[in-house]
Every structure is written in C-alpha cells, then in structure tokens.
Amino acid sequence: MGATDLSPALRSQVLAALEAGTALKICGGDSKHFLGRTTAGQVLSLSGHHGIVDYDPRELVLTARAGTRLAEIEETLAQAGQMLAFEPPRFGARATLGGTMACGLSGPRRPYRGAARDAILGCRLINGRGEVLRFGGQVMKNVAGYDVSRLMVGAYGTLGILLEISVRVWPRPTHSLTLMYECGPAEAIERMCGLSLRPLPVDGACFHEGHCYIRVSGAQTAVQEAHSRLGGEPLHDGAAFWEALREHRLPFFACAGPLYRIVVKPHTPPLAIAGDWLLDWGGAQRWLASPVPASAIRRCVAQAGGHVTRWRAGADDADVFEPLTPALARIHRRLKDGFDPGHVFNPGRTYPGL
Amino acid sequence: MPNALNARPKRTPTQRKLLKALARLLPPACVLTDPEDLRPFECDGLSVYRRMPLAVVLPETVDQVQAIMRLAHRMGIPVVARGAGTGLSGGALPSGDGIVLSLAKFTRILRIDPPNALATVEPGVRNLAISEAAASHGLYYAPDPSSQIACTIGGNVAENAGGVHCLKYGLTVHNVLGLKVVTGEGELVSIGTGTLDSPGYDLLALMTGSEGMLAIIVEVTVRLLPRPERAQVALAAFDDIAKAGEAVGALIAGGMVPAALEMMDRLAVQAAEDFVRAGYPRDAQAILLCEVDGSNAEVSQAIMAVREVLLQSGASLVRTAVDEAERQRFWKGRKSAFPAVGRIAPDYYCMDGTIPRRELPRVLREIAALSAHYGLPVANVFHAGDGNLHPLILFDANRPGELARCEALGRDILALCVAAGGTITGEHGVGMEKIDSMCIQFQSGELRQFHAVKAALDPAGLLNPGKAVPTLHRCAEFGAMHVHRGELPHPDLDRF
Numbered sequence: 001m002g003a004t005d006l007s008p009a010l011r012s013q014v015l016a017a018l019e020a021g022t023a024l025k026i027c028g029g030d031s032k033h034f035l036g037r038t039t040a041g042q043v044l045s046l047s048g049h050h051g052i053v054d055y056d057p058r059e060l061v062l063t064a065r066a067g068t069r070l071a072e073i074e075e076t077l078a079q080a081g082q083m084l085a086f087e088p089p090r091f092g093a094r095a096t097l098g099g100t101m102a103c104g105l106s107g108p109r110r111p112y113r114g115a116a117r118d119a120i121l122g123c124r125l126i127n128g129r130g131e132v133l134r135f136g137g138q139v140m141k142n143v144a145g146y147d148v149s150r151l152m153v154g155a156y157g158t159l160g161i162l163l164e165i166s167v168r169v170w171p172r173p174t175h176s177l178t179l180m181y182e183c184g185p186a187e188a189i190e191r192m193c194g195l196s197l198r199p200l201p202v203d204g205a206c207f208h209e210g211h212c213y214i215r216v217s218g219a220q221t222a223v224q225e226a227h228s229r230l231g232g233e234p235l236h237d238g239a240a241f242w243e244a245l246r247e248h249r250l251p252f253f254a255c256a257g258p259l260y261r262i263v264v265k266p267h268t269p270p271l272a273i274a275g276d277w278l279l280d281w282g283g284a285q286r287w288l289a290s291p292v293p294a295s296a297i298r299r300c301v302a303q304a305g306g307h308v309t310r311w312r313a314g315a316d317d318a319d320v321f322e323p324l325t326p327a328l329a330r331i332h333r334r335l336k337d338g339f340d341p342g343h344v345f346n347p348g349r350t351y352p353g354l
Numbered sequence: 355m356p357n358a359l360n361a362r363p364k365r366t367p368t369q370r371k372l373l374k375a376l377a378r379l380l381p382p383a384c385v386l387t388d389p390e391d392l393r394p395f396e397c398d399g400l401s402v403y404r405r406m407p408l409a410v411v412l413p414e415t416v417d418q419v420q421a422i423m424r425l426a427h428r429m430g431i432p433v434v435a436r437g438a439g440t441g442l443s444g445g446a447l448p449s450g451d452g453i454v455l456s457l458a459k460f461t462r463i464l465r466i467d468p469p470n471a472l473a474t475v476e477p478g479v480r481n482l483a484i485s486e487a488a489a490s491h492g493l494y495y496a497p498d499p500s501s502q503i504a505c506t507i508g509g510n511v512a513e514n515a516g517g518v519h520c521l522k523y524g525l526t527v528h529n530v531l532g533l534k535v536v537t538g539e540g541e542l543v544s545i546g547t548g549t550l551d552s553p554g555y556d557l558l559a560l561m562t563g564s565e566g567m568l569a570i571i572v573e574v575t576v577r578l579l580p581r582p583e584r585a586q587v588a589l590a591a592f593d594d595i596a597k598a599g600e601a602v603g604a605l606i607a608g609g610m611v612p613a614a615l616e617m618m619d620r621l622a623v624q625a626a627e628d629f630v631r632a633g634y635p636r637d638a639q640a641i642l643l644c645e646v647d648g649s650n651a652e653v654s655q656a657i658m659a660v661r662e663v664l665l666q667s668g669a670s671l672v673r674t675a676v677d678e679a680e681r682q683r684f685w686k687g688r689k690s691a692f693p694a695v696g697r698i699a700p701d702y703y704c705m706d707g708t709i710p711r712r713e714l715p716r717v718l719r720e721i722a723a724l725s726a727h728y729g730l731p732v733a734n735v736f737h738a739g740d741g742n743l744h745p746l747i748l749f750d751a752n753r754p755g756e757l758a759r760c761e762a763l764g765r766d767i768l769a770l771c772v773a774a775g776g777t778i779t780g781e782h783g784v785g786m787e788k789i790d791s792m793c794i795q796f797q798s799g800e801l802r803q804f805h806a807v808k809a810a811l812d813p814a815g816l817l818n819p820g821k822a823v824p825t826l827h828r829c830a831e832f833g834a835m836h837v838h839r840g841e842l843p844h845p846d847l848d849r850f
C-alpha cells in the first residue's frame with residue numbers, strides 16, 4: 001500500500017482557493033458526508049495523501065497522513081497487539097484517520113478508555129492562510145503552546161486541513177467477555193452507573209431492547225474474576241455485537257426516520273420522549289429514533305443538561321448540532337476567524353457562519 | 355532573566371484610580387497593596403523570577419471576579435490569575451503594572467455526584483482535597499502531581515498538570531468535563547456541562563494548559579474513578595541507566611500499561627535514600643518503580659509479568675513491596691525526590707522536557723555530557739513511562755555566574771529534547787521560564803497561530819501578558835543569539 005505525501009499539492013490548492021475566493025469542501029474517505037450541515041465548495045480530496053509515517057509499538061504512538069484508511073491503521077496495530085482505544089466508528093471501508101479526527105466520533109469504549117480527542121497527540125495542518133503548521137508532537141505529555149491538535153478534533157475541518165496526525169495507541173486486551181442481563185432501561189442505567197463505582201475492567205456498557213450488555217476486557221484472570229462478581233449471561237459472539245453497535249449495523253440503526261444522538265450524564269433517568277431508544281456509553285450517549293419534532297427533543301434534553309445532534313440530517317439545513325449560547329458562539333466565530341479568516345474550509349458544516 | 359523589580363514604583367494617577375475602584379468592588383480585606391502583604395505573591399515555585407504587582411485581589415464570589423475583570427478591561431490593566439503558586443515556570447509571576455487575581459478563597463467542594471462519578475469544585479480547591487472528599491464513595495481524582503497537597507485544581511487545569519499515574523489515567527485534560535470561566539471582558543461562560551462531550555469546538559482542551567492566558571477559571575467539573583482494589587509496586591535496580599531505559603520500552607512492548615512507571619538515576623536515588631530511607635539500593639546506577647493496579651487477580655498476574663520483563667531486561671535486583679507500608683515507602687522516596695535533591699546543593703533547577711521513550715538512553719548520555727561541560731551536576735528523576743524527564747540541575751545561586759550557567763545548561767537540555775523529537779515542557783508549562791525555548795520548538799507560523807488563539811479569547815491581551823507564547827520579535831532577538839547548527843530559526847523575520 002504505497003505511501004504518498006501530497007502536502008505541497010494540497011497547500012497549492014488552498015492558496016489557489018484563497019486567491020480565487022472559493023470555498024473548499026474537505027473530503028477524506030467520504031464515509032461521514034451525512035454528518036453535519038451541507039457545505040458548498042470545491043472538493044479537496046485527502047484520500048491520496050496517505051501512509052503510516054511512523055509506528056513503533058514500544059512508543060504507544062502511531063503517526064499517519066490524514067488520508068490513511070482506518071482499516072490499514074487498525075490492521076497494522078493489531079499485528080503488534082495494539083489498537084485505537086476509542087474504537088472509532090468507521091461507517092465504511094474508506095474511512096480515513098483525518099475524517100475520524102475531524103468528526104471526533106468515538107465508539108463504545110469511550111467512557112472507559114477516552115475519546116478521539118484524548119488519543120490525539122499532535123498534528124500537522126494547513127490553516128486558512130495556507131501555512132503548514134505543526135502542533136503537539138509524538139510524545140504523551142506536551143504542554144508547550146495551546147492545545148491546537150485537540151481543538152481540531154470535532155471541528156469538522158472548519159479550522160484547518162489535517163495533514164498528519166499522531167495518536168496514542170493502547171495494548172489490545174488479550175481476553176474479552178460480554179455479559180447480558182434482561183431488564184428495563186431504568187434498571188440498566190442503575191446497573192451501568194453502578195459499574196463506574198467499582199474497580200472492574202469494564203470497557204463497554206449499553207442497553208437495547210430489554211437487554212443490558214456489559215463488556216469486560218483484560219487478562220484472563222481479571223475477566224474471569226469480573227464475571228464471577230457481575231454474574232450475567234455470557235453472550236456467545238460478543239465481538240460481533242460490539243462491532244455492529246460501533247458501526248451502526250444493528251437493526252435499530254436501519255430505521256428510515258429521523259435519528260438523534262443525545263449526550264447526557266449517564267445517570268440521567270430514561271427521558272420521556274416517545275420513540276425507539278438505544279443507550280451506549282454506559283448511559284451517557286443515547287440514540288433515539290423518533291418522529292417527535294427536533295425542537296421538542298432539544299427542550300427535553302436541555303432540561304436534563306444534555307445536548308442533541310441530528311444524525312443523518314439530510315438536505316434540511318436547520319440546526320444539526322446543539323445551538324451554542326451567545327457567548328460560546330462569539331468565541332467560536334473569533335476562533336474561526338483566527339484560523340481561517342477567509343472562511344475557506346467547510347463553511348457552515350457545523351454552524352452557520354463557521 | 356530574573357529581574358528583581360522589588361522597589362515599588364511611585365503610583366501613577368491611573369494606579370490610584372484603579373485601587374480606588376477596586377476598593378469599591380471588594381471588601382477591604384480582599385485587596386492587598388502593602389508591600390509586606392504583596393511579598394508572598396511576588397513569585398511562584400520558581401523563585402528566581404520575582405516581581406511585585408500593583409495589588410493583589412482575593413475575590414470571594416464569581417460576581418466579584420467578573421466585576422474585577424470588567425474594571426481591568428475598562429482600564430487596560432493586566433491580570434495574572436494565581437492558585438497556590440506552586441507552578442514551576444513563573445506562570446503566576448505578577449505583571450509589574452497589573453494585579454494578581456488570587457483564587458485562594460474559592461475553596462468549596464460544590465458537589466460530589468457518585469452515580470455520575472463527577473465532582474464539581476471551586477478553582478482554589480486543592481488537588482488532594484477532591485480525592486479526600488470523594489473517598490467515602492470509593493472514588494478519587496486520578497491526576498496526582500507531586501505537589502497535590504498544595505496545588506489547586508484551577509492551577510492544574512491552567513497547566514494541564516500530570517502526575518505519576520498519568521500513563522494509565524491521563525493528564526488533567528483527560529479528566530476535566532466542565533469549566534466555568536470568566537473572560538478578559540468579564541463575561542461568565544460555561545464550557546462543557548459534565549457530559550462526555552459538548553457541541554462545538556473543544557474549548558475544554560483549549561482552556562486546559564492555557565496558563566491563565568485565555569480566561570479565569572472559576573469552576574471545575576472533573577471525572578472521578580473508583581479506587582483500585584489493590585496496587586502493587588516493583589522496584590528494580592540497574593547497573594546501567596541505558597538498561598533501565600530499555601526495560602521501560604520492553605514493559606510497554608509487552609502489552610502492559612503500568613499505573614505508574616518512574617525512573618531515578620544514581621544521584622537522585624542516593625539523595626532520596628539519605629532523606630527518607632525509602633529502601634532503595636544505594637549502589638544502583640538507576641532504579642525503576644513500576645506500579646500495577648486493578649482487581650486482586652489482575653494485580654497478582656500483572657506483577658509477575660512485570661517482574662519477569664524487568665529481570666529479562668537486565669535488572670540486577672527486583673523487589674516487590676511486601677506490604678502496603680513498604681509500597682508507601684518506595685513511593686515516598688520518589689515523591690520527595692525534589693526536596694531530597696534540594697538538600698545536597700544550595701539550589702536546584704527543575705527541567706521538564708519530554709522525549710520519545712526510545713531516545714531515553716541517548717538523551718541521558720547527552721545530558722551527562724552537557725552536565726560535565728557546564729560543570730554542574732544533574733540528577734534525573736522522571737516519569738519514564740511517558741518520557742517526561744525532570745533533570746534537576748544543582749547549583750549555587752550565590753556563586754557569581756552560576757545561575758546564568760545553570761539556565762544556559764537548562765536551555766541546552768530543552769533544545770536536546772526538541773531535537774530528539776520531544777518538547778520543552780511535559781507538565782510544568784512555559785510561563786516566563788521557557789519562553790525563549792518556545793522559539794526553538796516552534797516556527798513563526800505556529801507562534802502567529804497561537805497569538806491568533808489568544809486574540810480570539812482575550813482580544814485586549816490583558817490576561818497574563820508576556821507569558822507562554824513569545825512575540826516574534828522576541829524570537830528574532832533570541833534567534834540572533836542562538837544560531838543552531840548554522841541554521842537561523844525564523845529566517846523570515848527582520849533582524850537587527
């Protein structure tokens with residue numbers, strides 16, 4: 001899988017767009033195009049800019065170009081018994097590391113081993129002035145300058161084009177076991193939150209269709225010990241279940257209607273919104289398929305102290321992400337202007353004016 | 355360089371106006387202006403830098419913080435936030451023409467929320483106090499800087515503080531889920547609400563490690579973790595420091611994530627042993643402390659594996675603590691390593707570079723060479739697991755020229771870390787101390803981008819001015835003096 005460094009060409013394209021005053025729509029593997037608001041602009045493809053630049057398992061750090069496919073990275077890591085701990089949802093074989101970081105999505109292990117933003121250690125990027133800049137590094141601890149690398153995670157490309165990314169990786173647990181319990185949502189929430197008070201090697205907890213699923217991972221003895229303490233029915237093919245959850249391939253996600261991603265504190269009781277629910281992240285990330293108007297859902301979730309994303313918003317460009325308070329919106333606009341004064345990168349993908 | 359502007363300059367009309375206005379906003383006991391009262395605030399933990407502020411304010415409410423910021427903004431007065439003042443990079447060093455805003459009175463634990471495993475506290479709460487407040491629920495706050503009995507959570511957020519358990523449990527940035535901040539314009543802004551993520555840009559990450567340059571932190575929500583059932587530590591001795599470095603890599607490559615993995619060299623081992631009788635082998639060239647934690651069964655299995663790898667890596671001795679008392683003693687030696695080294699020389703200067711672990715043996719050799727070159731001993735104590743070095747340079751500030759030599763050696767060590775692919779600071783921050791070394795790590799473009807970030811959050815530039823990010827002008831001056839391997843850094847800048 002040959003590696004290619006397209007940085008100079010990408011930079012030229014940015015400079016040309018700046019000069020012509022056109023916007024750029026940054027695109028990795030195009031696996032997450034359905035996320036966020038629609039953005040106009042000339043497509044700038046990162047998929048040709050790929051390759052693992054540095055990986056030494058002893059360092060627990062991998063550096064790759066933004067267009068490198070997640071599949072290639074995960075395979076390389078697996079060969080050394082390591083993994084991306086945040087279990088990034090791929091949503092397709094073409095998913096790239098750059099797109100993964102730009103969207104900042106994390107899978108079921110997020111509450112226990114951190115999010116995409118927790119894994120990033122450094123990056124090289126092109127800002128809206130066409131400058132190639134390097135922030136952070138390949139080391140675990142680095143507090144020189146503001147944490148620009150983390151700021152890029154979840155910015156949906158609106159602050160800069162990620163060229164190269166260093167991430168922290170983790171050893172892959174040698175054993176894993178999924179335990180299943182029949183129960184209702186309220187009981188599942190109690191069970192899942194109770195786990196965060198006990199020092200057990202839990203690294204996944206979700207609830208769906210009358211069942212709570214808990215994954216424990218680690219050394220064999222630790223997994224056995226956790227099983228004896230937690231009880232529950234072992235799930236035969238646990239790995240396939242979590243993979244389907246991570247990739248949104250469970251039948252739940254096949255629904256045609258509107259789908260919402262809701263983030264609340266895990267111990268929030270079941271919310272009184274009609275629809276079909278799936279609880280992940282130990283109750284902290286909840287998926288809702290519901291015909292209830294978005295505004296009503298937002299009101300209810302805001303009261304519970306959470307926020308809502310309209311997943312698969314389609315062409316309808318009303319708010320996709322939770323509207324920002326005026327003070328936060330002002331800070332966002334100023335940051336956007338500070339990174340991309342010409343508003344060249346993915347204008348409006350997250351919020352109008354960004 | 356440290357400049358001791360100790361004599362208080364005569365008050366200008368603006369200053370008199372400021373003090374009068376502050377007196378209207380705050381009770382008298384909350385405004386300090388007498389030189390004796392200001393003295394304790396003239397420096398932080400890096401006491402070679404000292405400067406007297408115009409005044410120190412100690413607000414008691416968020417409203418008062420907002421009012422102070424609005425006033426400072428209206429009058430164009432610099433504001434330096436201060437927690438416990440344990441910082442090691444001069445971050446809380448006052449501005450001579452500004453005020454120090456101390457968060458010392460914000461010491462309430464607002465909420466411990468066990469089912470959500472969260473704690474919400476005021477910024478002046480001490481790091482350890484959070485774990486103490488959560489202890490009855492079996493929970494604790496993981497980041498544990500050695501200064502944890504004294505340093506504040508606000509200061510931890512501002513510096514993105516780390517500790518010996520960061521390899522497994524992360525730095526401050528990985529454990530903060532919400533902040534309330536007051537901007538330079540006096541506006542109160544909530545960033546994150548305790549949920550695992552928040553809409554929009556990751557401002558939590560931006561605030562963490564921002565060294566008081568972007569906003570004043572007035573409330574912090576952190577994640578709590580269950581206390582591990584058991585922890586066990588292995589102490590390994592090596593007759594060659596490079597072997598110890600390689601053992602670190604071997605442990606990681608073996609699929610282990612120790613809760614802590616610390617190294618000390620001979621000088622540090624002997625100092626610690628003399629100071630607290632930790633039970634370290636005095637003749638070792640280096641020791642490693644490797645802690646594993648988790649459930650009972652997990653720990654039993656892991657400690658055996660650790661032992662095995664350490665022996666295979668050439669450790670001349672591996673001991674596991676026989677009981678909790680011995681485990682505490684092993685750690686006591688490490689945690690008191692700084693003061694221990696402080697006993698063997700009149701002064702010491704603590705560096706804080708990080709390098710990729712694989713560079714450990716080479717960097718340690720080069721530090722030894724630099725130490726010989728400058729004629730100043732260096733003791734090494736570090737977070738080996740994450741490559742964060744703390745070379746401690748021993749010197750005597752009373753000997754003419756020795757402080758300058760020590761600082762030059764420090765800068766060379768940081769340049770060495772950058773050249774090895776690392777960074778000039780892993781956890782102590784840039785502050786005033788490493789501002790020139792920033793010119794080595796970053797080019798003009800990055801520095802300009804940092805200034806743009808600062809301008810987005812603090813357009814008037816009144817929060818902790820002159821720290822953390824050097825002006826391009828300063829780098830040009832610094833670069834003119836430090837031409838490295840014939841390459842001029844920042845070639846695009848005018849020189850004079």
Ligand SMILES: Cc1cc2nc3c(=O)[nH]c(=O)nc-3n(C[C@H](O)[C@H](O)[C@H](O)COP(=O)(O)OP(=O)(O)OC[C@H]3O[C@@H](n4cnc5c(N)ncnc54)[C@H](O)[C@@H]3O)c2cc1C
Pocket residue numbers: 398399434435436437438439440441442444445446457477498499500501504505506507508509510511512513514515516517518565566567569570571572692781782818
């Ligand atoms: C013996 C010793 C051991 C240490 N060990 C470690 C260690 O293991 N790991 C580590 O990371 N550090 C360590 N430190 C350094 C120091 O303790 C940390 O940097 C700590 O986070 C500083 O907290 P503080 O409350 O003392 O902050 P201060 O020193 O008062 O301030 C530090 C910086 O934070 C800013 N600040 C403080 N409070 C606020 C606020 N509320 N809002 C905005 N800005 C604010 C200040 O302006 C300043 O720039 C050690 C220090 C000592 C003396």
